[in-house]
Amino acid sequence: MPDQLTKLAYQTLQQGKALFGLTHKEVSTRLMRALAPGSTPSMQPVSEDLMQDLRRAMEQLQERDWQEAEQGLYPASLLFDAPWLDWASRYPLVWLDLPATWNRRQQRNVRDLPRHVDQEAYPDYYLQNFHHQTDGYLSDHSASLYDLQVEILFNGTADPMRRRVLAPLLRGLQAFADRPAGQIRVLDVATGTGRTLRQLRGALPKAQLVGLDLSTAYLRQANRWLGELPGELPQLVQGNGEAMPFADGTFQALTCVFLLHELPGEARQNVLNDCFRLLEPGGVLVLADSIQLADSPQFQPVMDNFRRGFHEPYYRDYIGDPIEERLARAGFEAITAETHFMTRVWSARRRAG
Template structure:
């Protein structure tokens, strides 16, 4: 009985997120069209595609719930931070919208405020990804990011992130049988620290590390992760193309929602670096957007995403052969999974 009530609470919470996200999108689109009527209307998603997406969404949430029942992570994780970001940052998000719409109309995709230091970053990084004010280089962007992504995905960003936890925990069992060795996990492009926090919920005793290019996002990650001050992850500002770690150092490496924001050459270099720092017998897990080869029936929607949200490398990513890239550097036994709008690759480094 209690289990059924908890599951119903989870489903209700997810549904409320979905409805709120839909309401926000409808209202903001209407306001945008009112202020900037010259904007071309976006294509409507077909009823068939909507039905497919709803089925995938239902499967995602059921898998998320079942993983708690299997003990992959506690049920409490499903209810963390439900409306905190909404109350804290939604007013700021709304105030930022007119500035965002103006940049879209003017086709300003690399616009940064004068006080933003742009030195030392690769050119491909200096973008207003998702039309975000100051890209990934301001505290405002870092504060709004998780809420923006939750709205974009109708409250499913964390359920999609959590799909890395089951394979991650399963792959690390062989190392956990050696208690004298401390297990180390690196999250590449850790952003605001959401993935690291979720990994901690499933694997409380491992040593966690994170790298990101943005000092603002690392500040946000430290703020989020300091809620458990006894075992803080070690966070570094670094380019994933030059990971500042020894060879064969990590038992597992993860990367969530990074590769679609990299040009092809950088994508390959990051994979090479992840292979270098992964121990023989270790695992590299990627979570990123679905690709055309996975979901041909959603091709129109996939292609529209890049245009709507300014993702300059997304079109190339959606047709990229990630398995081939992983195998080129030496990863083997690569497993692929699809959950809702995300693709997962679980790649093993041979002993």
């Protein structure tokens, strides 16, 4: 069981990450204003009250993260898990990448992708520089910087937000409590570089884990980082979340983290429909994605700024999209939702047969 010293270490680490993220963003914004003024997006002002709300929500997230580790839902070591040396060595590349990002933003160029990419192999909505990211999701360079960039964007709260899928997932899996742990199959849809799979392995040391993503480059990065995990290696599969290459009812649980806001509405629905198909009756789907206007109206300026600062073509549509209705349309029942800092978490069940 984690002790108070570990808690203090965790809090200190999170404060350090927040300070690092805020400082990085402050310095890079100033640099952008000085060196590439034409690429500076216009942002909504964030009031002191709103800043306080954000700080409070962030502290609540950290407290919940700590409590669930203390309850034994996952090991406390997960709270400190990150490829620190790797990130430190890559950090200069994040800076070196910034001028190209500013340039794309200034020229409104959102289709600046590597020439070798077979455009026929991907849906059109995917072939963009999400977040103005160099190469979109379609190169090893992009995959090698992604986690560090997300860490900076969320001031070190990305994994604490991802871990919020674990409690509803474990609750949902109680429906299969009579099964040997090694026979439980869990799929992480749009796994990217596999950060959610790492959290899942912490909570489910024996389960069969599978990660699916459209980007082979991101899967290669996931493969590098998942190799060191204890237990059976998660399997990584390239595919489209709208029509996944698995048989009906293959999995007892599915997770999907930070994908829905990057999809047009129709694709969003297709993904939820296919998740339903893949679940064994009685199985559980847990989604985590950005907060929305209906649950967090007070954070609207933050949502607006996210959309303005980063290329997120479907975000405006997403934040007004009733995901509960989409889940019900896909066939799900027992739909619940909760909010943790910048993340909304939905859990839904496929009725037992």
